[in-house]
Amino acid sequence: MTDTGNGAPEETSASPASPATPADKAAAIAELAERIRSIGPQPSAPEASRVPGAPGAPEASEASGTAETADGEAPTAPAAAPPAAPAPVAADRPRGDALREAAEVLTAGGAPAELAAAAVAEFGDDAAERLREDPWAVLGLPGVRPEHADRFARELLGPDAAPGDSRRAQALVLWLLEQAVLRGHSALELTEVTAGLDRLRMPDPAAAIQAAVTDGRVLPFQEELAGAEAHAAGGEDEEPPTRTLLALERLAMAEDSLAEGLLQLMATFVPGEDPEPASAAGAAPSSSATALIRAVADSALVLHTGGEAARAEPAALLAAAGRLGLRAWAATWTDQGKESFAALAGADAAAPVVTLAELLSGTAGPGRSPDGTLAVDVLIVLDAPLLDVELAATLLESLADGTRLVLSGDPGQLWSAGPGRFFADLLAAKVCPAVASRTPDFGPIGELVSGVGIGELQPVEAPDKEVVILTAKDGGEAVHRAVQLLTDSIPRALRIPAEQVVLLTPGHGGPAGTRALNAAAKARLNPGPGRFAGFDPGDRVVESPAPGITRPARVLDGDATGLHLEYADGSRRTVPPAEAGRLRHGWALTVHQALGRRWPAAVVVLPEDAGQMLTRQWVYTAFGRGERHLSVVHAAGPALAQAVAERPAQPRTTRLRAILAENAASAY
DSSP, X not given: OEEOTTSOEEOSSOOTTSOOSHHHHHHHHHHHHHHHHHTOOOOSSSOGGGSTTOTTOOOOOOOOOSOOOTTOOOOSSOOOOOOOOOOOOOTTOOHHHHHXXXXXXXXXXXOOGGGHHHHHHHHOTTHHHHHXXXXXXXXXXXXXXXXXXXXXXXXXXXXXXXXXXXXXXXXXXXXXXXXXXXXXXXXEEHHHHHHHHHHTTOSOHHHHHHHHHHHTXXXXXXXXXXXXXXXXXXXXXXXXXXXXXXXEHHXXXXXXXXXXXXXXXXXXXXXXSXXXXXXXXXXXXXXXXXXXXXXXXXXXXXXXXXXXXXXXXXXXXHHHHHHTTOOEEEEESSHHHHHXXXXXXXXXXXXXXEEHHHHHHTSSSSOBOTTSSBOOSEEEESSGGGOOHHHHHHHHHTOOTTOEEEEEEOTTSOOXXXXXXXXXXXXXXXXXXXXXXXXXOOHHHHHHHHHHHTTOOOOOOOTTOSEEEEEOSSHHHHHHHHHHIIIIIHHHHHOOXXXXXXXXXXXXXXXXXXXXXXXXXXXXHSOOOOTBTTBOTTOEEEEEEETTEEEEEEEEEEETTEEEEEETTSOEEEEOGGGGGGEEEOSEEETTTTTTOOEEEEEEEEOTTOGGGOOHHHHHHHHTTEEEEEEEEEOSTTHHHHHHHHOOSOXXXXXXXXXXXXXXXXXX
């Protein structure tokens, strides 16, 4: 057995059970897809019949999503070895023993001992035994790639570390799907997974996928293609073309639960049970606000789209619902959004506005009813495009039957950090009313952003230097110019202090990523040795407690207990040393880190290597982060205009739209 180019073990002779040629592999994949198809129609969510009150509903059935064949026989592909049962552990066994044993196994396999904590967190106190029995399980730890896992397995198993090992097969399938999750997909097409397995030198991709499906951690689905997708697939036959999708169990269940919750909400709503809304609609400040109030009066689920200025419309709805005596609350993505929305609603300190995290955790908000659901009649969720499918499912599970849910957001902005396209899929499914705001974002920045939203990058008149475009020859010059804007030009010319200016860039690495920008900004604004975990008093930092959640703060001091931070809302917290790794310097952020927030001035840096990361959605979001001023330091050449004109968004494969289209007819 020798090492292949990507680290995978290579057998000296081909396994007779493995497909020998590309044609054989293609035939095996086609057979697997046919097996999945032969299971029969697989409702991606529980049938609409599961929603009480749905007309013409047959007997409820569970979504299958399993690998069972049509005749009920077990699949012929080799099944993956099941995870080892946890070894009995004494109740008083010190956790240090588990860490030490895991570190020993990791070291024996040539992996960093520092992964021991992650291994114990992932696999429990029997992590060492789990890694010995299934070395490829190491692929589930942070930063581990397939070539690392193959090397680790060879060190522990020796010649038994075969490329077609069922443990390797299952680990690679899961890894490919987990990597897709990081890119925003909630599912992947079967052909994409098999192509990935081919690249990783898996001898029999079909058997690998079958094994992962048999284990139950991966679920298969058949989805009918419609519209342009069906035309591209050549769907002229009587049978509509389909595609086979694979999803991690947790995401499949979340997307199913989300669809069920949406259908349940619509099916259990009875209009006309609360005060007459006509007077409230008539008193609304704009025609768009009037349309929104009327839509909410008649529907349980309403979508509202618009830019920053359009947030005044759900604010008017919140105020109107309160005047009608309804228990109405609004939830925003960030604390900054909470403050600005409460001001729009004209509410005082006791405003019914919370962050979504506060609402779901119960630290603030309406509280819970005896049945555990939120005690609300109307819930308005701002920044709805930022909810991934798992968070959205949690939200829907917290709502009682009969609740009105309003999802408001800007469809042109970036989607969630987590998987799915919750808001975009709902809009595309057209299962509920959608109110599009007619309120434009004003000023030169609003005009520029509106143009980007329709695929046009045009110069705008900015008499007060609201928009400034600068070119740079490379990333180094872009960093120099951006820091000059931050520390001198903007504070001097526009009277906006550096503390209210943010630098935005596509990524963390590279010549003009956040690391380079933050290092240059710190050297100018707060030089120091980084005495406390790399930070000094006065540093701007951001804390990321979870993907998609960013909290800006300032370092006050540090000691043995941790870093003492002050947040934008004036609150303070001490971050213990064990959590210091969640902190980053915060003069420069990625645009994803800036979601849900705006600053008086924003400097968008586009390095020369940014081309493939740029999309219309990214540019739209980045340019909209500045309230009074936007500077663009541009070293990307024609890539910027091309992205705006030709690349609307990074594609995501999801199931929610198809689930709703399949089930909503009887519920709406």
